[in-house]
Amino acid sequence: MTEFTVTPPPIPAAGRQSLLRRLLRKPVALVSIGFLAVVAVVAVVGRAVSPHDPYTSSLDLVLAPPGAEHPLGGDSAGRDVLSRLLTGTQISIGAALLALAVALVLGVAGGLLAGYYGGVFDTVSSWLTSLVMALPAIIVLLAARAALGPSIWVSMTIFGVLMSPAFHRLVYASVSAVRHELYVDAARVAGLSDLRIIGRHVLWVVRAPIIIQSAIVMGIAIAVQAGLEFLGIGDLAVPSWGSMLNDGFAQIYSTPILMLWPALVIALTSMALVLVANTARDELERVSPRRGRRRRAAEWSAPQVSEPAAIVHADAGDRPEDVLLHVRDLVVGYDQDDGGIKEVVRGVSLDIRRGEVHGLIGESGSGKTQTAFSVLGLLPAGGRVLAGSIDFGGVELVGASERVHAAVRGRRIAYVPQEPMSNLDPSFTIGSQLVEPMRVVAGLSKKEARARALDLLARVGIPDPQRTFSSYPHQVSGGMAQRALIAGAVSCDPELLIADEATTALDVTVQAEVLDLLRDLQEERGMALLLVTHNFGVVADLCDRVSVMQSGRIVETGPVETIFSAPQHEYTRALHAAILDDSTPRGALSPREVSAP
Amino acid sequence: MTALLDIVDLEVTYPGKGLRARTSPVLHGVSLDIRPGETVGLVGESGSGKSTLGRAVLGLAPVTGGRITYAGRDVSHLRRKDRRELASEIQVVFQDPYTSLNPAMTIDQILSEPLRVRGVNRAEASARVGDLLDRVNLPADAAGRLPREFSGGQRQRIAIARALALDPALIVCDEPVSALDLSTQARVLDLFIEIKQRTGVAYLFISHDLAVVRHVSHRVAVMYRGEIVESGDGDKVTSAPDHPYTQRLLMAAPVPDPVRQRERRVERRRLLDSQAATA
The missing domain is CATH 3.40.50.300 (P-loop containing nucleotide triphosphate hydrolases)
Structure with missing residues (x-):
């Protein structure tokens, strides 16, 4: 007897390519990822390539216009704006990464435990998550500033805790769905340890949504951090995008251009992160219109080869009018x-x-x-x-x-x-x-x-x-x-x-x-x-x-x-x-x- | 002859939600034994508890009463660690070939995973995978592909290969052919029988289909509302059952022959009338 099920043709290459590869083919994502890569490089080497010391004040440079020696001019304290921008990138991105890491660790671990084991873990963690979500973030951060002093690192750690429910919810929902898939049961029967099942079978499923959520949280962290420093809550001596914004705002009538640089990097970085996240989500869910899907339907022509006709058994009393x-x-x-x-x-x-x-x-x-x-x-x-x-x-x-x-x-x-x-x-x-x-x-x-x-x-x-x-x-x-x-x-x-x-x-x-x-x-x-x-x-x-x-x-x-x-x-x-x-x-x-x- | 698996008065109750949730047992007092190399068919309709029995044997359902003994050892309440050791003895093939394989893993990863956690090195595991694929009649180049590239019947073969990877003595088959087309179903069943003859593995074969169970089983047990109402020789139970429920079940399955089905319809009507009269 022959088996009638036929092996489906190999999946076209597009389906197998990694998400990053697919993203790089989208112009919006390509430009955004490119920009983020530049920001990342600056965050690493910015301090080293700064042409001047970002902390040194010079009276000649106070509110100096852009020139050959100082391409972006000087700020209200006579420091080189370009150097502060380059060094500030490191601090701003580092602080946002800290918030992201805290949120990731707490949220993903909590979501995994609650989703996989359920029971007490589930009850306790959903109670804690609801509590954290009910806290007004800005007020908590202001209170922390009052109690713990002006440190961008402390406030970003606290902000990470406040953002962790975003990951918790996401991971919890995906894990409790995957938890009851038969392949997880099969893995348990195959003698795999819980740790291995979580790592191999469960976490794998939620990796893409986590990456997307990370980009969004990162964007929020950058914006909130800039906001806090702009309000003057951070340490203004430390160069960062927010503190530069604060400085620029103070001089908005005399030297409005000082506002431009930090505002520009904050806006572009946040936008790039959100755009990457959105394109990645579209690519995963395939909601964006695909190429080649024109509204005009494809032409169909009858095949030339005629196939054998069906075998028809006649029966008695065949009345066609019926x-x-x-x-x-x-x-x-x-x-x-x-x-x-x-x-x-x-x-x-x-x-x-x-x-x-x-x-x-x-x-x-x-x-x-x-x-x-x-x-x-x-x-x-x-x-x-x-x-x-x-x-x-x-x-x-x-x-x-x-x-x-x-x-x-x-x-x-x-x-x-x-x-x-x-x-x-x-x-x-x-x-x-x-x-x-x-x-x-x-x-x-x-x-x-x-x-x-x-x-x-x-x-x-x-x-x-x-x-x-x-x-x-x-x-x-x-x-x-x-x-x-x-x-x-x-x-x-x-x-x-x-x-x-x-x-x-x-x-x-x-x-x-x-x-x-x-x-x-x-x-x-x-x-x-x-x-x-x-x-x-x-x-x-x-x-x-x-x-x-x-x-x-x-x-x-x-x-x-x-x-x-x-x-x-x-x-x-x-x-x-x-x-x-x-x-x-x-x-x-x-x-x-x-x-x- | 000593039993390989001995289930005595098994009771399973799933925990309810909340503190004072009322729960009623899914299984109440089920007893069943499987000898080495034997295929025991378990028939029942949806909600009868047949899958729960299989899951209890696999340690995936909570045993709240009675005892499950495997090769003389009580396995009803094993700790996770001890249960993992049992993986090389008791394996499973699930019903749905679409959700029982992790869609993100290649066939090679799926099949070598149980071997690798037991410390088999990569090269040896790889060789074993080729051997396993061969045993379920799949080409060796299947190893590098993903589950979605295979049809339902082929996926079920992969699931069988995974169950065979650790050379178990017992495989719980939970409706393994229900999701398959007729012709594929026959071929997969023949594969089960062939593997049994070659390796001497015992099956607990769970299905809702009397014809399927009759085809593969030495002995058959019939479940109804969490209890086994009849069990015995496969031929006897599936062609001349004693219990009224099994009789109804047998009569309800339409025969693929118009003439005989007409007769069975009359028989079924008569049976239902007589059962209603005696009830």
Whole structure:
């Protein structure tokens, strides 16, 4: 037997490149990172390359204009502005890094412990975090200045503590999400220590958000620090961007240019940090528009090579005038980033007669759901019908306006989805979700719709309709939710009901009941049923006719008995061979099989 | 014959949130044993507690009563350190091949990690990885790739290779083929059987699908609402069960044959009516 799953093509190089590499290809990020690199270099060597001593005052230089000897002139105390700027960079960046480091260590460690171990760690740390977040930062810093004296390092350490909740929240949220991933459980079973699991499996996941958050916190730290010094809280003798700003502000009427230099570096550095953070976030979440995604859809041309037609088994009493849904040569494709089109349905032809139960069976990725969605006119974004026609009771649905679709959908074609829970809105009662469409579609009054909904809930076998009617989706079981959705689907007396893996998520005993219900409703109302499934048992239970799909094509179609007793296509045969129901049971453990543990 | 794994009156209760939270046990008094080299199937519907039983054996669920004995040693309340030692004895294959492999690690890193923490050097681990990939029928060049480059069936093979890395004597398989397509499912099951025949490993095989369990298991136990309601020879339990619940379960699974399914539908109706009458 061949394995039908194919190795996906290698991931294009872009997906694998490091974040830094991807960022460097964005002009905004490239310029920002370049600027930050210059600032970083200056922060390291600034003191050494200063042309003059930043602390030495000279009376000649007081408020001196820029000149050859002193390119940026002198400040109010007669010190060289360029030298103070270069040396100040070191102090300002160093102090901001201190704040960042404190925030990182406290926040990341706390978040990891609380997220990974939960329990007491969680309670204590979330209490502490809330406390810290409730403190007004500036007031705490002013109080610290009063108590501990004017030191930029002390105030930045305190500021780091105040900023740590930003990291704590971030790490805590990511870690508690990752904590319950199966690969973390697998790592524990594999005998890894907690430390190694945290380092290797957990921290790895949050590294990118941490880097982005760091850039933002760094920007804030620089701004706050400058603000504090500007207010005169810092030590004004020490050269830093903030103290230079303070000095410049004092001379704003005589030498306004002194304001320019520190303001410029503060603004540019903060901006660059925020821009890098934003671009990195966009790049990770891919929210920025991608290149090549033009609004004009890519051209599609029919392939030249004709592929083998589906094997069609004739059946008795074939009356073409009975055909309700007539799909011909349907091609569905998705626009790709590279401008091409990926075909997921490749020339499907399908007839469903009135009152017929038609099974559409295939493995994942065979295009069965895409075919059903095309009929409903509900293809996900990026997907569209490229060719072919869908004729539903005389109405052409391909290329039809949204009004035509709306007139058909929910009135003449109804739909039952796979996941009952995700198809019910958790914030409304089941009753209101049944009543609303009936009022819109059938124009019933509120009272009539309510009575009809209760009737339908009783009809689909819900024991206490009144209670289910006023329940929220999370208050009922999956089987009950699916029954309620079926009630909603048949409320408008549709001619065709499309059930997309409607029983897959249910337990077998519940599945059997739901299948019974679908059969009874179908017979009672004489509606046609398109049953999309991967389960041969479900097909055997319910269907009159079956179409087998493989990679976007129907390979074989015919009455259910023929498909099961005399399958022609090799794929259908291979699927039959994979069915386990008739396989021989394993039997008892023979002594021969036993080995010493 | 002595049992490899012996579970006696196991009770599991998850701690509730808050101080006075009411909690009801997920498992109440489950007993099950697995002999060396034996495959025991555990069938049940969602919420029956079958996965919790598997997690309790793995030390991932809190044992609040009863006892789990592995090779004569009580392993119900091991400390983390002792539990780590047991990693080379009891391993796991989870249901979802998409979340059970760390998406940021290459296959080589995933497979060599359990070896490396046991002090196997890099070269030797690398050679073992090639051997493991070969045993689950994956090409050797898979080692340098990331999980997302593989299909569901292939990922499940990688998960099996990871479980085999430490040569365990017991593998807990928690719905290992439920997320796979029909044809892939058959091939992965055959791989399980082949590995068992070659290495003599024992399986606790958890599934909701009677046909799957019947295909791989020597013995089968049926769980319903936190209790084992029936257990015994695999063929017997999956084709002629005694307990009313197992009977309902068997009748509810549709047979992939229209003629026989029609008969089964009638049988099921009759069974449900008779059970309702006696109840």
